[in-house]
Amino acid sequence: MASFKSAYLIHGNDHGRIAERRSRLRSVAELESGEGGIEILEGERATVEQTVAALSAMSLSTGRRFVIVDGAERWKSSELDPLKAILEDMPPETTLALFAKEEGRNTIPDGLTKAVVAAGGAVSEEAGVKPWKLGEWAIGQAGELGIKLDPTAAKLLVAIVGDRQQRLRRELEKIALALEPGASVDSDIVAELAAGSSERRVWTFADAIVAGQGRRSVKVWLELEHQGERAGALIGLGARRLREAIAAAERLDAGERPSEVRSSLRMPPKAAEAFMREIQRTDVASLKESLVAFADLEVATRGGALPMSDSTAVARLLESVSE
Numbered sequence: 001m002a003s004f005k006s007a008y009l010i011h012g013n014d015h016g017r018i019a020e021r022r023s024r025l026r027s028v029a030e031l032e033s034g035e036g037g038i039e040i041l042e043g044e045r046a047t048v049e050q051t052v053a054a055l056s057a058m059s060l061s062t063g064r065r066f067v068i069v070d071g072a073e074r075w076k077s078s079e080l081d082p083l084k085a086i087l088e089d090m091p092p093e094t095t096l097a098l099f100a101k102e103e104g105r106n107t108i109p110d111g112l113t114k115a116v117v118a119a120g121g122a123v124s125e126e127a128g129v130k131p132w133k134l135g136e137w138a139i140g141q142a143g144e145l146g147i148k149l150d151p152t153a154a155k156l157l158v159a160i161v162g163d164r165q166q167r168l169r170r171e172l173e174k175i176a177l178a179l180e181p182g183a184s185v186d187s188d189i190v191a192e193l194a195a196g197s198s199e200r201r202v203w204t205f206a207d208a209i210v211a212g213q214g215r216r217s218v219k220v221w222l223e224l225e226h227q228g229e230r231a232g233a234l235i236g237l238g239a240r241r242l243r244e245a246i247a248a249a250e251r252l253d254a255g256e257r258p259s260e261v262r263s264s265l266r267m268p269p270k271a272a273e274a275f276m277r278e279i280q281r282t283d284v285a286s287l288k289e290s291l292v293a294f295a296d297l298e299v300a301t302r303g304g305a306l307p308m309s310d311s312t313a314v315a316r317l318l319e320s321v322s323e
Contacts, residue, residue, distance in 0.1 A: 004032075004064060004095045005089075005093060005095065005099075005120060005121050005122050006090045006094065006096065006119050006120050007087060007095065007096045007098070007116045007119050007120070007121030007122075008025075008080075008095070008096070008097045008098065008100045008116070008119055008121055008122050008124070008175065009072070009100070009108070009112065009113060009116045009122070009123045009124070010022070010097070010098070010099050010100070010123075010126060011072070011073065011098075011099070011100035011101075011102055011107075011123075011124075011126070012100075012101075012102055012126035012128070012188050013101075013102050013103055013107050013124055013127055013128050014126040014127055014128040014165065015101045016164055016165065016166040016167075017126040017127050017128075017165065017166065018099055018100075019101075021099075021124075021126070022068070022070060022099050025066075025070060025097055026038065026040075029064075029066040029068070029095075030102050032064055032066075032194075033061065033063045033064050033065065033066060034063075037055050037063055037064060037066060037233070038065075038066045038068065039065070039066070039067050039068070040066065040068045040069075040070070040122060041054060041068070041069045041070070041071075042069075042071060044072040045072030046069050046070055046072070046074070047075075047079075048075055048079040048080060048082065048083050049079075049082070049112070049175050051067065051069050051083060051096070052082045052083055052086055053100075054067045054181050055067055055086050055090070055091060055094060055096060056086065056091075058155065063093065063096045063115065064093045064094070065091075065093060065095070066094075066095050066097065067094070067095070067096050068097045068098070068099070069098050069099065070096065070099045071099070071100070071101075071103050071233045072098040072099065072100040072112065072320060073100035073101055073103075073106040073107055073108055074106065074110055075108070075109050075112070076109055077109040077110045077111050077112075079109075080109060080111050080115065083115065084111070084115045084122070086120075087115050087116065087118070087119040088118070088119065090119060094206060096121075098112070098116070110181075112302050117143065125269050128165065129165060131163055134154075134158045134163055134165075134168065134256070135151060135154035135155050135157075135158055136154070137165070137168075137199045138154045138157055138158065138168055138172065139151065139154050141168070141169055142154075142175075142176070142185065144171060145172055145176040146176060146181040146182060147172075147175065147176050147179060147181075147182070147183050148182070148183070148185060148189075149172070149185045149190075150184065150186055151187065152184050152186070152187050153186050153187045153189065153190045156187045156190050156191065156194075157159070157171065157172070157190050157194055160190070160194050160274075161193070163196060171193075174193065174194075175189070175190070175194065175296075178193055188270065192208045199262055207241065207271075207274070207275060207278070208220060209238045209241060209290065210241055210242060210245045210275070210278050210279070210282075210287070211278040211282075212278075212282060212290075212291075213285070239274065239291060239295055240283045240292055242287055242291040244265075245278075245279050245287050245292065246284060246287045246288060246291065248261050248265070248275075248276070249279050249282075249283070249284045249287060250284060252279070258276055258280070261276065262275075262276050297317045
């Protein structure tokens with residue numbers, strides 16, 4: 001039988017991890033006491049007053065009771081006295097679990113941590129990794145899974161997956177399952193295993209725009225549209241890729257070496273080489289003209305009045321990109 005403390009406080013800015021821990025605790029609690037032994041306070045009910053009332057109420061169920069509160073980051077220090085009092089003399093066979101998803105000024109009130117610890121409870125902070133440290137974090141997670149992720153591949157993984165640690169971990173688990181234990185993971189492997197076929201087609205679309213390949217970009221756009229991709233999302237992606245191309249082209253014009261620019265791109269080495277080749281075949285002025293057209297259409301697809309369907313507007317814009 002599992003051993004439970006009288007109180008838990010799980011807080012921090014890693015909201016995904018906090019949600020996972022809340023879900024896990026609820027599952028364990030249901031196994032321990034059944035649904036009748038759990039009371040969940042969330043939303044408007046997640047107040048100090050309601051929490052104290054729930055802890056004080058008599059229960060008809062046998063076994064351990066669990067009171068799970070989601071939203072302690074909204075509490076104030078001035079409200080805590082009744083809760084501190086009941087924590088000092090917790091009802092037997094009762095566990096209070098407080099969850100606080102902190103952000104900005106929404107943080108747990110002064111005194112709550114001390115009160116939980118004084119009651120013999122446990123406090124755990126789930127803090128998100130800083131964006132610039134996610135690559136290093138991913139390398140460490142990969143090591144725990146038995147694979148070796150190189151720094152360039154780690155940067156690419158973050159670029160593909162995003163900055164949510166839980167999703168990065170799931171992608172690393174997927175990669176680890178596809179490879180032998182101890183395998184080295186480079187950017188090409190990450191690009192192949194972390195990006196789905198639809199996502200790879202999206203990047204093909206964006207790169208065709210940078211290369212000025214109008215017919216190719218229209219063809220890929222039609223394929224993506226058939227898959228259900230939204231026009232606004234694709235226009236935004238194309239504009240972002242163009243901005244990256246302009247930034248790289250301006251660095252080249254300023255005298256920076258192509259190898260230095262290429263190594264700073266968050267993409268697989270082969271893709272970066274192709275991207276650089278396309279940039280060197282065009283000029284900054286042409287890229288900026290394309291970006292202006294994309295920016296205008298991006299505004300339109302996000303609520304502006306288009307004289308045609310989003311799909312037709314995208315196709316016509318792509319047709320205007322010269323081969």
